[in-house]
Amino acid sequence: MSAFATLTSRTVVLRERNIDTDQIIPARYLTTTERRGLGRYAFNDWRTLADGSPNPEFPFNRAENMGARILVAGRNFGCGSSREHAPWALTDLGLRAVISTEIADIFRSNALKNGLLPIVLDADIVDELLERPGIELSIDVASRSVTLPDGRRVQFPLDAFAQTCLLEGVDQLGYLLKQTPAIQRYEESAHAR
Template sequence: MDAFTTLVSRTVVLRERNIDTDQIIPARFLTTTERQGLGRHAFSDWRTRSDGTPDLDFPFNRPENADARILVAGRNFGCGSSREHAPWALTDLGLRAVISSEIADIFRSNALKNGLLPIVLDQDVVDELIDRPGIELKIDVARRVIVLPGGNTVEFPLDAFAQTCLLQGVDQLGYLLGQDDAIQRFEESRRAA
């Protein structure tokens, strides 16, 4: 996973509330453990019409959103079943951050383990972002702030361990493996004692 220090990107907006993991990546696409390629199935049931053609009104089908890396979504994003495929699909789609006023705990945990930053902000801030799709934001993980157009900043919560993993570009196992020397020293001192 790539280190996540700062991100400057336009936003793509999904106004809907209660976007669950089956809407993010429908169950019929959970037949693989490969992460690559899942992005084409993200929001599949919303992105395509019943005849299989793309719904050009859906935000991720619009050309102006092709390079957007920040999703701003309605309240209670990522609810539903626990499936790591959801953040896999979103990162393969090109996203690095999801902003909402509420993000489901299991989705949040899965997202952080896969380099997708879930950001919870006050509802009034999220409403303002939803009303201004396509604006450019800067996310600074080290400072835990979002820089809004005009330079104002909004702080977001992020626990220290998740922040460290994002900044180093490692998941929990990668972090532990990076501590191998310290673990070996501890084990040797323990045997000696």
Template sequence: MQALTEIVSRTVVLRERNIDTDQIIPARFLTTTERKGLGKHAFNDWRQLVDGSPNPDFPFNRAENIGARILVAGRNFGCGSSREHAPWALADLGLRAVISAEIADIFRSNALKNGLLPVVLPEDVVDALLEQPGVELRIDVAQRSVTLPDGSSVRFPLDAFAQTCLLEGVDQLGYLLRQNDAITRFEQQRQSQEFRHAS
């Protein structure tokens, strides 16, 4: 997983509320455990017209949004089923952060485990960003803050363990593996103490 310390990017906006994981990645694309390539199916049913051609009105199909790494979405983003493919698809699409006034708990947990930063900001702040697509934001993971277009900054919640994993570019297993020497020392000391008590 790539370390995530700072994101500076234009925003792409989806104003809809209650965007669920089936809208993020439809169930028919869940037949793989590969993360690569899922981005082309992200928001598939919104990105394409009935005849299969690209929907010119959908934000991710617009040229000005190519390369945007921050999604600003309506309230209750990522609700629905717990599929981990949803953050996989968004990350493969090139996104590094999702900003909303409310992000579903399971989606938030899955996102953090996969290097996608879920940012919950006050509703009035998000509402303003939803009306200003394409503005540049700066997200500082260490400071847990977002610098807004007017230069002001607002903080967002992020638990310490998830923050450490993002900053170091490791998932939960990777974090544990980095503690291998300390775990080995602890086990050796414990076994030594047990041996002394038994003798």
């Protein structure tokens, strides 16, 4: 997982509410534990037409959204099952942050463990972002803020441990492994007593 301190990117917008993990990554693609390559299946049933060709109306298929790293979505993003493949698919698609008024708890936890920042903002701000696809936002993990195009800075909640892991580019296990020298010193002193 790469460190995540700041990000400036255009947004891609999915106005739909209740986007569940089966819409993010359909169950038929959960046959792997490999994270790479899942991005091509992200939102597969919306991205493709019945004949398998790309749906030209779907935001991720539109040229103006290529390279966007911030997804703005309708309320209750990531609901449904607890599949970790959902944040894997989104990060493989190139996303680093998802902004909504509500993000499902299990999805939120899985996202943070995989370097995808789930940001919950007030409805009036998210509604504004949903109406302005393609605008540029700046995210600062250290200050827990999003800077809007007009210069307003909006704070978002993020617990201190998740923030530390994002800034250091480690997951929970990686964080613990970085503490190995301190753990060994403690064990040696405890054994000596």
